[in-house]
Amino acid sequence: MSKLVISAIGPASSVQDGGRPGAQRYGLTPSGAMDRLALAAANVLVGNAPFAAAIEIGPFGAAFTARDGAVRVALAGAPRSADAAGRAATFDTSMTLADGETLTLGFARGGAFSYLAIEGGIAGEPMFGSLAVNARAGLGSPYPRPLQAGDELQAKAASGAAERRIELPPALDGPIRVVMGPQDDEFDDDAKARFLASEWKVSATSDRMGYRLEGPVIKDLHGHNIVSDGTVDGSIQVPGNGAPIVLMRDRGTSGGYPKIATVISADIGRFAQIPAGKAFRIRAVGMQEAQAEARRFAGLLQSLPDRVGGIDNFDLNIEALRDANVAGSAVSAVDIGTWQTPSADALAQD
C-alpha cells in the first residue's frame, strides 16, 4: 500500500466528502466539501465515486509526497500554482506521483478551496457514513481535525491507468442567487432593498461554519432574536450588529438570529469559492428558478463521469504526429513547427 504524506499544509484544510446528513435532529451538522462540484470533478478523474473523501485544501499552500509506492491523484477547484517534482501540474487532470515525488501547491488564486482526490479514495473509518472532518464534534477520519504537516493518508498503489482530463462548463459568474426567507418579514423594505442592492465582501474571519459579510448594516425590525429554528447550508442570518453571516457546511443546526434569505443550493459551492475581500453582489430569484437551477446542477453532477476523457497533451500529440510522419503520412514536420512556436527565451537558451 502506498501513502500520501502531508509535507506541508495551511489552516482550513481537511478531509471532506459528501458529508453526513441525517442526524441534524440531534444537532449534528452534515459538514462535507465546501465546493461539491470541485470535489466531484477531482474524484471522477481518478475513478472514484463523485462524493468520495478527498483533501479539501484551504486558501494557503500545501505539499504532498508519495511514499512506499506511486499514488495517482487529481486536482480541481480553486486554481493555484502546482508543481509535481519539477513538472507543472494541471488542474482538472489526473497525474501520478512516483514514490518519493512531491506535489507542491501555492496559494489559491481567484478562489478559496481546491480538492486533491486520491485514486481509490481515502482509507478511514466512516462515522455516520462519512469521513468528513467536523472538528467541534470530534468527527472525521483518519484524523478528526484539520490536516497537519506529518499526517499520512493510506492510498492504494497507483493503477497505472492513462491520465484523464475533465471538461467542465465555464464557471458561472455574476451575482450569488438567493431565495428570500424564511424570516425576511423580520426586515423592512429598506433593509431588504439595501441587502439586495449593495456590494458585499467576504470577511477574512470566515470559516467552514460561516462566511461573515462586510457591507452596509442590515437592521431587523424588532431588534431582538427570534426563537431558535433550523438552519440550512446557505442560510443568511443577521445578528444584532447588522452584519449578515452566511451559514456554511459546519454550521450549527439551529440558530436564533432572523434569516433574511438563503443562497440557492446550486450557488453554494460558487459562493464558498469567493476569496476574502473580493466584492460580489446578491440577486433574489423566485422558487421556480431556484429549483430549476437545483435540477440543472444535479444534472451537471451526474454528467461528470461522461465529461472525463483522454488528455490532449501537446507533447503526446507531437510524438504521435512525428511517428505518423516517420511512417510516411501526409503530416510534415513543418506543420508540427507551426503548432509550437518556441519563444525568444527558449531560442536564446538553445
Next chain:
Amino acid sequence: MATTLSPPRILPSGDAAITVEFSRNIDDTANQRVLALDRVLADEQVAGVTETVPTYRSLLVHYDPVVIDFDALGAKLVDMAQRPVPPVTKTRRWRIPVSYGGEHGIDLEDVARTLTTTPDDIVARHVAGDYRVAMIGFTPGWSYLSGLEKFLHMPRRQNPRLLTPAGTVSVGGVQTGIQCLAGPSGWHLLGRTPVRTYQLHRNPTFLLEPGDCITFFAIDAKAFAEQDRAAEAGEIIAELIAS
C-alpha cells in the same frame, strides 16, 4: 374529517428545505404540533423528504427538489399538519443526575441572589420540574428543554461565555437545557451532569429524542466524579423509566 387546527406557515429555507412554522414564540401547543407532524412524516415517508429537524415552534423539512417541488411538498405538509394531533403512545422518561453549584454550577449563587432566594431553593425548584426535550440543536446533543417554572425564567447573560464545560445544565430565558460538548453559552450555569447526550462510540450515539420527558436529581461532586468516569467509559448514566 373536519380540520380544526390552524394551518402552519410554509416558509422557504432555500430551494431544498421548508420551514413549517406553527408559532413565532416558545409555545407548548406549537411544539406538540411540531412533534406530531414529525411523527406523521416519519410514518408516511413522503418521496423526496430526506431529513426533518424539530424545533420549539417549527419543523424544518429537508427535501430533494429533483424529486418534489416546493408547491407540491408545501401543500402536502399543510394537509398533514392540520390533522388532529394523535395521542402519543409511548413517551420515554429519563432521570438525569446533576451536581449543582460550586465549580460545576458557577452561576448558582448569582442566580439565587438575582431571584432573592437561596441556592438550595433554586436547586429544589429545578429538580421539581417536569421537562420535555423540545429540540436538540446547535451542536450535537445540545438538548433544549421546555417546562421551566416561571420563577426560574431569567434573561441571558449580557456577555456570553466563550467556553462552558461539557455536560453543563443551565437556564436561559424561559428554557433550561443540557449542553453536551464544551462551547460558548450565554445561559446561567446551575450545574453539570455526567450524562453524555452524545457519545461517539456508544450505542446509542444520541441518548435523547425530541419529545422525551426529563427530570433532574441532585448528586454531590464525589458522585459526579465517579459517574463521569463510568460515562466516559461508555456507560449510560441516565435512568430510563418505563412509561
